[in-house]
Amino acid sequence: MKIRGIMRVVARGIGLIILFVVMLELCARIDDSLTWGAPFWGHYSYALLSTTDVLGPHSRFGASFENWCINSYGFRGPEITMEKPAGVVRVLVIGASETFGLYESPGKGFPAQMQHMLDVARPGRYQVLNAALVGMTLPRFIHYFHVWLWRFDPDIVVYYPTPASYLHREAPERKTVTRTGPPKKLPETIRLVRKTKTVLQRFIPASIMKWLRQRRIAWVLAGHERRYKSGWMWQHAPAERVGLFKEHLTALIKEVRASGARFVLATHANRFPADRKAWSETDEMMMAGWRRFVPRATGKCLLDMEHETNRVVVELGERLGVPVVDVATAVPSKPENFAHFTDRGAEIVAKALTTEILMLR
Amino acid sequence: MWFNSFDFAVFFCIVLALYWVLSHRWQNLMLLAASYFFYGYWDWRFLSLIFFSTVVDYIAGLRMQRAIEEGGPQEARRKRFWLVVSMVKSLGLLGFFKYYNFFTGPLSDALAPFGIDASLLHLDIVLPVGISFYTFQTMSYTIDIYRGVMKPTRRFFDFALFVSFFPQLVAGPIERASALLPQILGKRRFRRAQFCDGLHLMFWGLFEKVFVADNLARFVNQVFDSPDPSAFAVLCGVWAFAFQIYCDFAGYSHIARGCAKCMGFELRLNFNMPYIAANPREFWARWHISLSTWLRDYLYISLGGNRKGKVKTYRNLALTMFLGGLWHGAAWNFVLWGVYHGALLIIHRLFEPVLKCINLGRSRVLAAVWRVARIIIMFHLVCLGWVFFRARSMDQIYLMLGNVLKLRGAVDLSLLQPLALYALPLVLAETMQRLFGRDGALGTWGSFVWLKCIGYALLAYLLVYYGASASSFIYFQF
Structure with missing residues (x-):
């Protein structure tokens, strides 16, 4: 009986955490829609701005992500005529x-x-x-x-x-990589992740951020140096x-x-x-x-x-x-x-x- | 170390983790060390001030008690002597650090026409954070002992903790020794409901400060920095400031109470929806309650209160509010603000019999409309006071009020946007919590859990992603 009660409390706790996170994600999507005109569903990241097709890699025509907008001909800036x-x-x-x-x-x-x-x-x-x-x-x-x-x-x-x-x-x-056929479909993204990262960078003191970045960089460089031969x-x-x-x-x-x-x-x-x-x-x-x-x-x-x-x-x-x-x-x-x-x-x-x-x- | 900073988050987590694994005696010692660290984080030099204040009031309290216990013809004189020692120390520190230049400045100006250079009198004094708050707190301790309301404690470290308890050290609530000391001396037990309540209060306070107050501050600064704002801009700016200062201060109080609750302490409620007050008296029963009750109990009543006739009552009210205004800062705008509120209280007292005569019959609708009308009028009277409070000079006050009276400039409805964005969520959330009573409050873990979870998520989103970057609390300067 006691175990059952504990299980119920744990299940309720997990349910509440899931609901909380789902609500935050929904808020993020509504926010993106209202602020940037982003689609409610679907991929939304920097990756939206570029594509690879028969022209090779280039800016995606008419794409936008936050304040970066590409016009209908793949240029960053206002709309133009081809002629x-x-x-x-x-x-x-x-x-x-x-x-x-x-x-x-x-x-x-x-x-x-x-x-x-x-x-x-x-x-x-x-x-x-x-x-x-x-x-x-x-x-x-x-x-x-x-x-x-x-x-x-x-x-x-x-x-x-x-x-x-x-x-x-x-x-x-x-030799340039080109692609034919329909454009690659980008996967759904969790909008909360990028937003949280940005907030953390703002919230954590610069000295700690610097230290963390230095550690990460040193770790990546050490990895490269270990992996490859001297010279x-x-x-x-x-x-x-x-x-x-x-x-x-x-x-x-x-x-x-x-x-x-x-x-x-x-x-x-x-x-x-x-x-x-x-x-x-x-x-x-x-x-x-x-x-x-x-x-x-x-x-x-x-x-x-x-x-x-x-x-x-x-x-x-x-x-x-x-x-x-x-x-x-x-x-x-x-x-x-x-x-x-x-x-x-x-x-x-x-x-x-x-x-x-x-x-x- | 601001409550809305990363440093405080780390500090509080460490303190809280240590707190609940220690025994009562060590809890208090650790809290004292943490409180001194918290205060010294701004400027360690001012720790000597708070320590000096603690020692003097500790000794004064014990000596007064000894005089009471020994009795005899000298009792009253000895008690008064130690009370005077304590008061001179408290008011002396406050006067020197807070008001020295305020009084020597005009003196210097006055002497200048006579060829006397009094500029040497000017000193570059740094105002110690929270000095007004902990000075009032220690004053209440010695006055209460003098009045026989309470007995002093012999435990020095516990008394030192009462003076420096970090959640309310720098911006209140101003606690009475009779309420806080017994909690420090007695054992605290971990209670889940109290802990959850504390977390809720901290969250809510942060929301008020970071989302509402700091975001509104940008708009308010724009209006008050504008050389010639339109009438509508002044109105919107002052409405926004009303919410900014409320959320800034109430936010701090909520976080302070929340921190204390997480450690098993109960601090007094400092704000109780002040903008739904229908008259000045009700406003002061809802706004900065710990200060207004302090002023009532230790100043207004000491002056005679309302026991010595109408004229003296009005004088006492005016004097209390004048000093209340001056308590907020050594500047004429604060004095003017205090005097203005004193005048409101006096006028309300004068017209109270007339207001009581207004008979609305039995109609509940009419009564509600009348109440709403009075709330709106009172809110705008308070807002007028905020112009005095926020303005940087008398010229600015003339200009802003003049522009409102002249209905200068066009109505730009976009100026309402900051209010709709930042103040409206606050009003809605507070109203919801009040409407559903305690059961509807987000902090309680009872009914509507799933709905509350959604509410928390919405507020958390606004707080985290739309909160303005860390800034100081307005009331720190007082």
Whole structure:
């Protein structure tokens, strides 16, 4: 009798906990619907923003997730017509997360700020299309441009590189993954998980968060170092990867030029001062965080790669007659100008690129 | 360490875990250590103040008791001497830390035309957190012993715990020694219902503070920082501030009571739906109850209360409310707020016979309408007081009230949005809990368990995902 009573209490307790969690999840869904216009059922995460089909990996047309919205033609920004309006100069901006504007406030990514600055300088003359996608590599852009982007008849193509993508375990390949058939169905997500993670990050003191992050990063790096033989790690920018970057960039320039558009290159900026002694504790942590994504590279290698690829960009620019905007110099090495720009960092980049575009005839 | 911070969550979990495994004596010692740690977390230097206050009042209490026990012709004189020692200490500390610059500032200004530089009188004094609360608490201890209402304790550490008990140390409720000391001296038992009630109160308090008060604060700041707000903006801003300050302070009191309940203590109710008060007297019976009853018992009654004729009653009311206003802070707006409430109480007393003459017959509907009308009027009178309380200068008070009277600017209904978003859930939840009585309260584990679970989930969602980031409690500055 007593056991039965205990069982009943336990069952009721479990039932209440389940009801509580289900209610929270329902609240999260209603909240997403009301705030972002998200569907009540179905997948809802960053993954909604990208897809892979015959065009290769690209932004999903018409997708939106929270404040990130993709228009009907796969560009981040307002709706446009495929046909270029008369008298308008189309500027196509390509790149990865820095260009997509992953961390900036809405409307503050550097392509959006470029549009604003160009509008101020020459109202109605320029139209900036942001074709960037988080994690997009150079070879994928070559394919994407070849099969899709050229149709928009861009006059100018601006490329902001992501050298770190050449330090992944597998080098970016020219052969692009494509998919035919119906788009992949994304699984249902528990909305509460992401929301809770965000809240915890806000609630837990920065010092504890930093400590936890450092532990996690150290653990991941230690795992990589254990798993692979000594010598697997790169201490300097690997020459073959720098060469590959050069090869791919040359191919992209050719592809763009073949469409009749003019090409503008940019060097890549980061937040790290050249003198390591001047690094703050946050710099060190950011570097460790960066290394998580490129486990073969040491911090020195990452910075060396930045330096080498920027050299390649300048060299190619000179050799092929492509204007180069030295963003690495324009953006001071400050915390607010990490690879992923802050609103302020994005403004500096936009200003440098806008000046160059306005000078092009 | 704020109640709505991660640090406090960790602190309280450790204290609670230790608390229930220790014996009574060690429980009290651990609580005392925890309370000193809690207080020292802001500024350890002020621990010396609270310790000094504890020692003086402990000795004063014992000496007064000895005088009572020994009796004789010197009894009254000796008792009075120790009471004066205690009062000088308490009011001296309060006066120096809280009001020194308030009084020397105007003095310095007054002397300036005569070429006397009194700026040297100005001192950069940091106001110790909660000094007004624990000073009033220790004062009530010595006054009660003096009046023979209670006997002092000989156990120093337990008395020190009474002075510094962390849940109510920095922002009340102001506990009476006769209520809290016996609980400290006696053994506490773990009772599930009390513990659950405590958790509920903490949750509810956090909801009030983090979701309602802190979210409304952003809107209120916007209105009060605006150089020339419209009449409707002033109205909405003041309504919002009424809910902000209520939820900020009541939220703190609820968390304090909840923490105490989780450890087997019962602290007094500090707020009892003050905005449903239909007259000023009822308002003060519902708002900051521990302070208003303290002022009544130790100030108003000591001045003679209502026993010495109408004029003196009004004088006592005015003086009590003036000092009540000054207690809130060393600034003229608080004084004005106190005087205003004193005036409301006096006017209400004057018109009470007239109000009683209003005969509505036997109609319940009419009586309800009349009650609602009085509640609305009283709410707006209280709101007018909040303008004095919240404004940063007299100019701002003139400007805001002037704009309301001139009906300046257009009515922008979107300004009602913050009120609808943040104050409405509070009003609904409180009304629901009151309508269903104790059984309907979320904190009780009886009927409607499944419905209550849904209610908790809704409130928890709003609290966690829509709560504003941690900020200080308004009443900490007092």
